[in-house]
Amino acid sequence: MNTVAHYFLLYVDSPATSANFYSRLLDKPPVELNPTFALFMLDNGVKLGLWSRHTVQPAARFTGGGSEVGLSLANQAAVDALHNQWVERGATIIQSPTTVDFGYTFVAQDLDGHRLRAFCLSD
Numbered sequence: 138m139n140t141v142a143h144y145f146l147l148y149v150d151s152p153a154t155s156a157n158f159y160s161r162l163l164d165k166p167p168v169e170l171n172p173t174f175a176l177f178m179l180d181n182g183v184k185l186g187l188w189s190r191h192t193v194q195p196a197a198r199f200t201g202g203g204s205e206v207g208l209s210l211a212n213q214a215a216v217d218a219l220h221n222q223w224v225e226r227g228a229t230i231i232q233s234p235t236t237v238d239f240g241y242t243f244v245a246q247d248l249d250g251h252r253l254r255a256f257c258l259s260d
């Protein structure tokens with residue numbers, strides 16, 4: 138069986154508030170929004186779901202900050218451009234653009250503590 142990850146879910150306090158936040162960062166509206174869930178379709182076809190941590194079944198024991206959503210970009214200039222765009226849109230940056238073992242990266246944090254890592258790999 139060949140499986141591919143194409144759908145990610147984050148448990149959030151308020152799907153509507155988080156959808157507003159992600160709309161600003163992603164520069165697109167959710168394709169679905171209701172009181173307990175919001176869904177974004179990313180340009181590469183990956184889906185990002187924001188599910189109310191108060192209604193998810195089975196109940197989630199851990200809600201944010203324990204993992205990362207990674208956004209792979211083409212090069213260092215693209216990482217810097219996204220960083221600048223997110224700063225202008227009010228994102229909380231918890232790691233400024235820097236070079237690490239695997240490449241060039243920065244990390245932002247959403248309203249629920251989920252880490253959002255933008256990066257490009259080293260050549």
